[in-house]
Amino acid sequence: MKLFTITRRQFIKxxxxxxxxxxxxxxxxxxxLFSSTSLKKPAVVWLEAQDCxxxxxxxxxxxxxxxxxxxxxxxxxxxxxxxxxxxxSIAESALDEAVNEGGYILVVxxxxxxxxxxxxxxxxxxxxxTFVKAAGNALVIxxxxxxxxxxGIPRAGVTGGQxxxxxxxxxxxxxxxxxxxxxxxxxxWFFDTVTAFLNGEIIRIDAYKRPLKHFGQTIHxxxxxxxxxNANKFLSDWNNPGERESxxxxxxxxxxxxxxxxxxxxxxxxxVNYCTANGAPCSGCTxxxxxxxxxxxxxxxx
Amino acid sequence: MGKITIDPLTRIEGHLKVEVNVESGRVxxxxxxxxxxxGIENLLKGKDPRDAVYxxxxxxxxxxxxxxxxxxxxxxxxxxxxxxxxxxRILRNLIASACWLHDxxxxxxxxxxxxxxDLSVLTQYTGLDPFIIKIRDLVKNELNNPPVEGEYAxxxxxxxxxxEYCIRDVELxxxxxxxxxxxxxxxxxxxxxxxIFGGKQPHQSGIIAGGVTQVPDxxxxxxxxxxxxxxxxxxxxxxxxxxxxxxxxxxxxxxxNLGVGHQNFLSYGGFPEADxxxxxxxxxxxxxxxxxxxxxNMVPYINEDITNAWYVSGTGGHPSESSQDFDxxxxxxxxxVKAPRFxxxxxxxxxxxRMMVAARREDHPAFMNPSVQQFISLIGQGMRPGVIARHxxxxxxxxxxxxxxxxxxxxxxxxxxxxxxxxVIHDTAHWDPPYSGIGVGMTEAPRGALGHWIRIVDHTIGNxxxxxxxTWNSSPADDAGIKGPFEQALLNTPVxxxxxxxxxxxxxxxxxxxxxxxxxxxxxxxxxxxxxVP
Ligand code: SF4
Ligand code: SF4
Numbered sequence: 052m053k054l055f056t057i058t059r060r061q062f063i064k065x066x067x068x069x070x071x072x073x074x075x076x077x078x079x080x081x082x083x084l085f086s087s088t089s090l091k092k093p094a095v096v097w098l099e100a101q102d103c104x105x106x107x108x109x110x111x112x113x114x115x116x117x118x119x120x121x122x123x124x125x126x127x128x129x130x131x132x133x134x135x136x137x138x139x140s141i142a143e144s145a146l147d148e149a150v151n152e153g154g155y156i157l158v159v160x161x162x163x164x165x166x167x168x169x170x171x172x173x174x175x176x177x178x179x180x181t182f183v184k185a186a187g188n189a190l191v192i193x194x195x196x197x198x199x200x201x202x203g204i205p206r207a208g209v210t211g212g213q214x215x216x217x218x219x220x221x222x223x224x225x226x227x228x229x230x231x232x233x234x235x236x237x238x239x240w241f242f243d244t245v246t247a248f249l250n251g252e253i254i255r256i257d258a259y260k261r262p263l264k265h266f267g268q269t270i271h272x273x274x275x276x277x278x279x280x281n282a283n284k285f286l287s288d289w290n291n292p293g294e295r296e297s298x299x300x301x302x303x304x305x306x307x308x309x310x311x312x313x314x315x316x317x318x319x320x321x322x323v324n325y326c327t328a329n330g331a332p333c334s335g336c337t338x339x340x341x342x343x344x345x346x347x348x349x350x351x352x353x
Numbered sequence: 354m355g356k357i358t359i360d361p362l363t364r365i366e367g368h369l370k371v372e373v374n375v376e377s378g379r380v381x382x383x384x385x386x387x388x389x390x391x392g393i394e395n396l397l398k399g400k401d402p403r404d405a406v407y408x409x410x411x412x413x414x415x416x417x418x419x420x421x422x423x424x425x426x427x428x429x430x431x432x433x434x435x436x437x438x439x440x441x442r443i444l445r446n447l448i449a450s451a452c453w454l455h456d457x458x459x460x461x462x463x464x465x466x467x468x469x470x471d472l473s474v475l476t477q478y479t480g481l482d483p484f485i486i487k488i489r490d491l492v493k494n495e496l497n498n499p500p501v502e503g504e505y506a507x508x509x510x511x512x513x514x515x516x517e518y519c520i521r522d523v524e525l526x527x528x529x530x531x532x533x534x535x536x537x538x539x540x541x542x543x544x545x546x547x548x549i550f551g552g553k554q555p556h557q558s559g560i561i562a563g564g565v566t567q568v569p570d571x572x573x574x575x576x577x578x579x580x581x582x583x584x585x586x587x588x589x590x591x592x593x594x595x596x597x598x599x600x601x602x603x604x605x606x607x608x609x610n611l612g613v614g615h616q617n618f619l620s621y622g623g624f625p626e627a628d629x630x631x632x633x634x635x636x637x638x639x640x641x642x643x644x645x646x647x648x649x650n651m652v653p654y655i656n657e658d659i660t661n662a663w664y665v666s667g668t669g670g671h672p673s674e675s676s677q678d679f680d681x682x683x684x685x686x687x688x689x690v691k692a693p694r695f696x697x698x699x700x701x702x703x704x705x706x707r708m709m710v711a712a713r714r715e716d717h718p719a720f721m722n723p724s725v726q727q728f729i730s731l732i733g734q735g736m737r738p739g740v741i742a743r744h745x746x747x748x749x750x751x752x753x754x755x756x757x758x759x760x761x762x763x764x765x766x767x768x769x770x771x772x773x774x775x776x777v778i779h780d781t782a783h784w785d786p787p788y789s790g791i792g793v794g795m796t797e798a799p800r801g802a803l804g805h806w807i808r809i810v811d812h813t814i815g816n817x818x819x820x821x822x823x824t825w826n827s828s829p830a831d832d833a834g835i836k837g838p839f840e841q842a843l844l845n846t847p848v849x850x851x852x853x854x855x856x857x858x859x860x861x862x863x864x865x866x867x868x869x870x871x872x873x874x875x876x877x878x879x880x881x882x883x884x885x886v887p
Contacts, residue, residue: 091503105414139359208392319553330566331558347401
């Protein structure tokens, strides 16, 4: 069963001929409520559904900006299962209280099962029910990671995991949504977006609701192996030093030419490395068809 | 009699529900449930076998490298790799071990330590640290009724109220909260180390079927080494000391039976050395007897029971053969977690299991390791194998790992000096998936014994199955009614105040649960075979 399918061809067409290419980019304005003049620290409600906590871990892998400042000064984390001290009924009421007060940034991590809501339940409630309630009172919604954005890996399984936009549509909820895909999401994609919201800046997004600031170019556009791609030099053996150091990874399944993201520019983990620089093909982890529509990941498609 | 439900049990990875009955202030019955499933193995069916490395890594955002590594071993076996290049072994050790440093530090400071601190005493803090002052003010505000809106101390509050085992000395609490804040950047630096060789973290890309994708250059080695120095110094001088301090300050708790379970322990052996042995030795302990010390011999004795799990009845069995279909309406079932058993017994896996096994393996070099000896001496002084012992084992094995990492870096240095950039890192001859093949990969993940089983049919994945550490630990009762390790460890837990069942979380968190890992199982019906033992 597939509830969300875009064929690769449709997808490439949409990207190359779509809104983004015409410069007709939708935009989202950061909310005045969060402007830096406000005394109130913005609340963050972070829901985890069918997640692996990898996006939480990714945000926590950030060395710059400083996490201490974010946790203590920038935002009030009202609910986050993985890091909050509260548990059980105390955690449940912390969530209820925050949702009833409203006006928070809702961060969603992980897909939500569309095939049967019972595949993900917390506090006895399905994550769909909790999400719908929390979305209704949110100021804005950030879908963090591939799963929350477009369903990611779980979309291909029997639980039919889907992203936030699917459930906003299903329940007719009209809220500002920013998708920050990636497996996981890069910490700077998250912090930049939150900061832009807080400062009331305009965030330009593409047809898939990704901020153009980070998803306006492809991996291929800025890949250090690009000169070799242009010269038709393709890696076939990782043991060959010349090939390993600079040859293009297209024969090993690289999806960099249709994958949007600034990984080559900002790199990962405090800027030390990223996939193709390290000799690993890009998997296309920021694109809506990820994962099943992009498989095989380590071979050129037939 | 009271019935207590804690759902969600937070500060763990994944979604966990705990239900206990309490009589005369003690837990008399416990049920633990994993409440989320994604069906990851099943969706691999029909995919390129090499994808398994990438996809199973996404089972868990904390122990990603362990899954990628284990999947690689399974795929390599199935594809015919006879021997992994030595450089690939060393680099995988270095990619995965850095993730252990991250996992263990984060688990102690950010997930567990809060169970032992009364943060309200910070309102009396008179020191000068700007961040502690900030926390003091936030805590003060939140304890006011009503608090100033917006000024919440989340994620540190709200919480259950402190009990007799909470540290209340303001200086000590401030010190540990300071370490909580320092550890934020330490665990991030450990992930950064791993990314230097692994591409990025979480979800590294450098480990692939057949080997690794990169030979680090001298600058990368240098950066890794200097970060290791910094992280190891925190581990030796802060983390291990804090845990040992806590064990001593809470010695009555360490000597108590809080969190003591079946006392069956399993380790597959972790981190391969040049001579084919493992840094953390292999072993299985049942009823105090070391019944096995070789991982290959363990494979046939692993079985999964699904009596109380949401899978179609009659589908349990050996992970290579069990056919699993979700049955969300199954009467009596309460969890997505299956019940793996070794020789029919529930087994605890993880740091304490590794330490208990090492303590019994006098034939193995690990036995004489100072960290193992320190653990043995704590047990000798009367520490019971419960909550505090798990934290101590975790800290001490981290210390042991830091030393080994320095050694692996030297091993890599000498390979690089001999071969320069011609170091072999990949088994290219077996890169393309064969028509058919079967394989199993076994490693130790930060949370314990991890196994992946693959069957290749027509160049694609015919069947995939993982038996994961938290599946062992959080398993429900089996058909014989024998409880899983979490549930057993919860029995008899003191709950003097039913509105404040803080000991429940202490017991569960001491295992470092990962429910996203534990629940993932979904494999197609009707696959049977003999499996190649590594
Ligand atoms: S490795 Fe990938 S992103 Fe880089 S040049 Fe080749 S195809 Fe493009
Ligand atoms: S390089 Fe590609 S696979 Fe790697 S993180 Fe960026 S978008 Fe994802």
